[in-house]
Amino acid sequence: MKKQMLIYVGIICVGLTFLAIGSKPVVSQTTTSDDPHYEYMDNETCGSCHEEKLHDYQSSMMGKTPNDKVFQQFYAAVNAKGEADGIGFRAFKPKGESDCASCHTPDVVLDAGHELALEDAIKKGSNGISCDYCHTIKDVKVIYNPKTQRYDTRLWKMVTRARGEVKRGPLKDAKSPFHQTKFSPIHTKSEFCAACHNNQEHLLSLDTYDSWKKAFDKGVVKQTCQQCHMPTGGKDRPIAIGGPVRPGSMIHRHFFHGGHNADMVKKAAVMKAKAFSDEHGLTVHVDVTNSGTGHTFPGAATLRNVIVVIDAMDANGKPLKHIGGKKELLPPLAGIGKSARDFGGDVGAMFARPFATKKGKAPTGGFNADHILFDTRIRPQETAHRVFHFSKPDSGHAVARVRLIYRWAFKPLVDKKGWKMDDIVIADQKLEL
Ligand code: HEC
Ligand code: HEC
Ligand code: HEC
Ligand code: HEC
Ligand code: HEC
Known part of the structure; x- marks a missing residue:
């Protein structure tokens, strides 16, 4: 909280400076730049006010990774008992870095700016795909070469972060006592998800975004990823403790249901x-x-x-x-x-x-x-x-x-x-x- 206060004070000072010199108060440096020393907060901290979000997210596969056992065992090439079985990534490449860490522990991979061994990523204290990771993303660029028909899906090429006290999201008028907020159009677009839901290896081994994009451009699919995987609705309620009551139609559940959820699969x-x-x-x-x-x-x-x-x-x-x-x-x-x-x-x-x-x-x-x-x-x-x-x-x-x-x-x-x-x-x- 001390750091928080310092930053608030910092922002007020910058604001006052703008007023003093009579220019329009533009967004100050502290709010838009990426702070390399920033430490991501854990989900529980965010969840102390955003209870529903934490509850939803903890039940999702994304919220579990990199601790999802199926992921770990397929990575390590071991079975459920922990015995080596030759099936999985480490049987193919016993040592060294891999792309696996990129999407399953994006925070520390982006810090490094290159691939890491998953073991090292976990040792570095990755929080996985956390609230704070997603809500301090500034931009995502989809890189596609129509000539070669290949994507460049290296995370550090696609993602721009703005780590710091500003939490970015879909609201234009959010006010929080704990953090600053900023309206972020990228959070409402499928391209936000594309950072990890496309994987260009020798083959395009994950092609969810690619497949969505083709159907969306043809008008066959009208919804974004968020509209199906982060559904809105329910009764009017606050988004966080201390926030105003908002219409249910504005509130996004953080379920991210997919192939592990029977109700979701039955909708398919x-x-x-x-x-x-x-x-x-x-x-x-x-x-x-x-x-x-x-x-x-x-x-x-x-x-x-x-x-x-x-x-x-x-x-x-x-x-x-x-x-x-x-x-x-x-x-x-x-x-x-x-x-x-x-x-x-x-x-x-x-x-x-x-x-x-x-x-x-x-x-x-x-x-x-x-x-x-x-x-x-x-x-x-x-x-x-x-x-x-x-x-x-x-x-x-x-x-x-x-x-x-x-x-x-x-x-x-x-x-x-x-x-x-x-x-x-x-x-x-x-x-x-
Ligand atoms: C480009 C991002 C990305 C990279 C790189 C990546 N993954 Fe994943 N992984 C995902 C996504 C997204 C899913 C969920 C996909 C889906 O359900 O369509 C997933 C799902 C999985 C699953 C299924 C988990 C389950 O419980 O069903 C396994 C196993 C897995 N990944 C292993 C790996 C391994 C091993 C590597 C490295 C060789 C790797 N992944 C690299 C993004 C990635
Ligand atoms: C002390 C309570 C509190 C804590 C802790 C907290 N928030 Fe918030 N947050 C709020 C309130 C209040 C709002 C405003 C809600 C509204 O206007 O409806 C908000 C709004 C937001 C928004 C919306 C921003 C926008 O412009 O769309 C995001 C995203 C967000 N919080 C993420 C986080 C994350 C990530 C964490 C943890 C790092 C966190 N919050 C911790 C209270 C909190
Ligand atoms: C930082 C990378 C990353 C981003 C960004 C990301 N995902 Fe994921 N997602 C993953 C990984 C990795 C998994 C698989 C986790 C596991 O099973 O271990 C996954 C799993 C999922 C699943 C569950 C798959 C299943 O079969 O159970 C859904 C649904 C999903 N993501 C939707 C989304 C949507 C929608 C967005 C955008 C709002 C998004 N994801 C953004 C990496 C990401
Ligand atoms: C029209 C609604 C809709 C849209 C739009 C949509 N999905 Fe899905 N998605 C579903 C349904 C229904 C399922 C369950 C069927 C399944 O698992 O194959 C699903 C499954 C998934 C899964 C798990 C798939 C698996 O079988 O491995 C992932 C991951 C996912 N979606 C990600 C995304 C991403 C990323 C986008 C945007 C690029 C997106 N979805 C757009 C409805 C949607
Ligand atoms: C995989 C990325 C991802 C993760 C992880 C994630 N969020 Fe979000 N969140 C989003 C996106 C994307 C939206 C906006 C959806 C839209 O507008 O289409 C959003 C919206 C929000 C909002 C704005 C209010 C609303 O309902 O739209 C708040 C507050 C928020 N998230 C808090 C959290 C908290 C707290 C956690 C952790 C428990 C969390 N998020 C985890 C991607 C994520």
């Missing part, structure tokens, strides 16, 4: 299934429409996947013979074990973008991938149409059950790692003929 897509029967057999038609995201479905992280599973049987529950050929079967990435959730080889379809190494190892991360095994993700407002063929039941009617399931990681990887993952069932439809 709708499925329509129909079955027909003729002398050749039973045909099941499935349409999956990406009706609710602003980017591909599933999203960017190369481990995410969506699967359609078809079970067709006769009136007695006896499975109907599948006659549609291999392309109507799910790949091993849908699960290779013996459990009821292992769908590899079953009738269905997968929507995903798994990365693979030269030797065909999949799934892998962007760090050692050299090709994309396939990209069947569904673009915004587009519909994927799939048809499946079965023989007719010997007698009686046929029943087809069609499920649409979302997984935040490929099941064989989840099994090897010993991670906990529930299937999110987006739709489960029964068709009788």
Whole structure:
């Protein structure tokens, strides 16, 4: 608080100087420049007044990183028990810096101005992606070369900070007893999120911003990232203790829900299934429409996947013979074990973008991938149409059950790692003929 007071006094003095010399009081240096000695405050400090924001943010994946176990274990190439398993970044590059720290611990990477080893970033006391990190960002520049069709996603090239007492956000008239405030247009734009939700490696391994931008420019998507991931609404209330009551329509929840949240995932897509029967057999038609995201479905992280599973049987529950050929079967990435959730080889379809190494190892991360095994993700407002063929039941009617399931990681990887993952069932439809 002492430092705070000093700065307030400093600002008042600068203000008085302006008045004294009769010029317009422009924003003083202290409020706009970046203070390299500034120490980020922790989320709890901000949360002592911004309780709702802290509560929301603590439940998000961004609020957890770099302590998110899945991230750490995929980075360190260890399983849930902490045993080395050769799957992940450190198996590929055992020592030295990497880009992983950039987006997962941006504060200390920007201090360094170059890539760091995650271990070092954590040792340097990174606060992860903190309230104070985001709210002292001054600008984000998206750097894209249309000739090479490549982005430059190095964080220190994209982000300009203004570390200090001024908290930047979407309000034009905010007054806080604890910090200064400044209206910041970049906080209301998708480009703000682009700093980390695009990752140009050999491949564009995260392409959420790119995919959103293409759809937005075409008018297919009308909302920004914030409008879907930081929803407004609820009753009128103050934004902070000591602040005025504001309309709910101005207040942004800090959930950042994504692939780990069932309610969010269920908003993403709708499925329509129909079955027909003729002398050749039973045909099941499935349409999956990406009706609710602003980017591909599933999203960017190369481990995410969506699967359609078809079970067709006769009136007695006896499975109907599948006659549609291999392309109507799910790949091993849908699960290779013996459990009821292992769908590899079953009738269905997968929507995903798994990365693979030269030797065909999949799934892998962007760090050692050299090709994309396939990209069947569904673009915004587009519909994927799939048809499946079965023989007719010997007698009686046929029943087809069609499920649409979302997984935040490929099941064989989840099994090897010993991670906990529930299937999110987006739709489960029964068709009788
Ligand atoms: C350009 C920024 C950026 C870089 C660089 C980056 N990540 Fe990430 N990482 C993200 C974002 C954003 C997500 C969430 C993506 C999504 O859900 O679409 C994520 C998600 C993940 C996840 C999934 C976590 C979960 O719980 O589902 C893992 C694992 C991961 N990253 C590992 C790594 C590793 C290992 C590296 C370095 C080789 C790395 N990341 C480099 C931005 C980055
Ligand atoms: C002592 C209470 C208090 C603390 C602690 C506090 N704030 Fe605030 N903050 C406020 C009040 C009050 C407002 C104004 C609310 C309004 O006008 O509706 C505000 C406004 C803001 C705004 C809006 C700025 C704008 O122009 O859009 C941001 C962003 C913000 N705070 C971030 C933070 C961050 C980050 C921290 C921690 C480093 C923090 N606050 C700590 C009380 C506090
Ligand atoms: C400093 C980098 C950074 C910025 C800026 C950033 N993100 Fe993220 N985001 C991440 C990382 C890293 C993760 C993954 C964390 C993990 O799982 O360990 C993530 C995760 C997410 C997730 C959850 C993904 C999932 O599948 O659960 C959502 C949604 C999200 N971010 C949305 C946004 C939005 C919207 C913005 C802009 C307002 C934004 N992010 C800005 C780095 C960032
Ligand atoms: C990943 C970056 C990010 C993080 C982390 C983050 N915010 Fe925000 N915050 C934003 C953005 C972006 C907006 C503006 C959204 C818009 O206007 O579209 C915002 C808006 C706000 C506002 C203005 C009021 C409102 O509801 O719009 C306050 C206050 C605020 N955040 C406080 C916090 C606090 C406190 C934390 C930590 C608990 C936090 N933020 C964490 C990006 C972030
Ligand atoms: C029209 C609403 C909408 C817009 C706009 C939108 N999203 Fe999403 N997003 C969703 C929904 C719904 C999901 C859940 C489905 C999913 O996880 O694939 C999602 C999922 C995500 C995930 C997790 C994806 C995964 O499967 O790995 C991330 C990260 C994310 N969004 C970031 C962003 C960013 C960054 C932007 C802006 C560039 C953005 N979103 C724009 C609706 C939206």
